[in-house]
Amino acid sequence: MKAAPFAYHRPDSVDEAVDALAGGDAKVLAGGQSLVPVLAMRLGRPGTLVDITRLPGLDDLEVYGGVLRIGAAVRQRTVERSEAVRAVPLIGRAMPFVGHRELRSRGTVCGSLAHADPAAELPAVAACLDATVVLRGPRGTRQVPARELVVGAMTTSAGPDELITEVRFPAAASGDGFGFAEIARRHGDYALAGVAVHVRRGGGATLAAFGVSDRPVVRDVTALLEDDPTEAGLRPSTDAMADEIVDTAGDAHGSRGYRARLLGVLAARELVRAHREAHQEAHA
Incomplete structure (x- = not known):
């Protein structure tokens, strides 16, 4: 056309x-x-x-x-x-x-x-x-x-x-850690689910999810890192958060449940990555 x-x-x-x-x-x-x-x-x-x-x-x-x-x-x-x-x-x-x-x-x-x-x-x-x-x-x-x-x-x-x-x-300031990841069918395709993460060593963590709602969804996830900042320890919390955030009806490329599962996994993984980066200088 x-x-x-x-x-x-x-x-x-x-x-x-x-x-x-x-x-x-x-x-x-x-x-x-x-x-x-x-x-x-x-x-x-x-x-x-x-x-x-x-x-x-x-x-x-x-x-x-x-x-x-x-x-x-x-x-x-x-x-x-x-x-x-x-x-x-x-x-x-x-x-x-x-x-x-x-x-x-x-x-x-x-x-x-x-x-x-x-x-x-x-x-x-x-x-x-x-x-x-x-x-x-x-x-x-x-x-x-x-x-x-x-x-x-x-x-x-x-x-x-x-x-x-x-x-x-x-x-970025000293003691900041970051994480970013997305899942798409092919590189360059629209994201089925994605996260951007910012963790501050002095306290505070923010996550923005995309591809799972009609706009970026921002959450303060500081509390999630307080007890067990490992991927296994975070998964129950990030899965619950993902289930709340994802409000797309789904399409031929992925159902709502599939996107929620992707988001839960990505959120836990990138939170751990950002947390480690934020604290690595202190332990160097």
């Missing part, structure tokens, strides 16, 4: 891009790896595409003040290969699972957040780390916690006339 007719606009500034989004019948084009297939299948028919790929200031990728800033035009492959991503190890661990290398060469980090696919890795990483999403609209700039950005499948709290300009991830 081919996309329905649309107008194409390439603004020269962020303000001009925001003006072009007014009216609610326009979509932002950054990498296009999610948007173009939607257009080709005519699942979406925006009247205008607003191309932000060359806007000045949206290609920033830097660590400053303990925060990794990723602009809206920064490609996933650029992040994957950048020294700056070392400041946020969880992004580096998740990135190889994001589609295929060719897709990451065009797709953007902010575009993945804006698309809000329930099986996407980066929205789950952002939610796990409590990242901040910066939006620009006709009423100015506002900041939204990543955990509040995605409100449903392919749906965010951003207004139709708002543009995500950057996402800010807190840099």
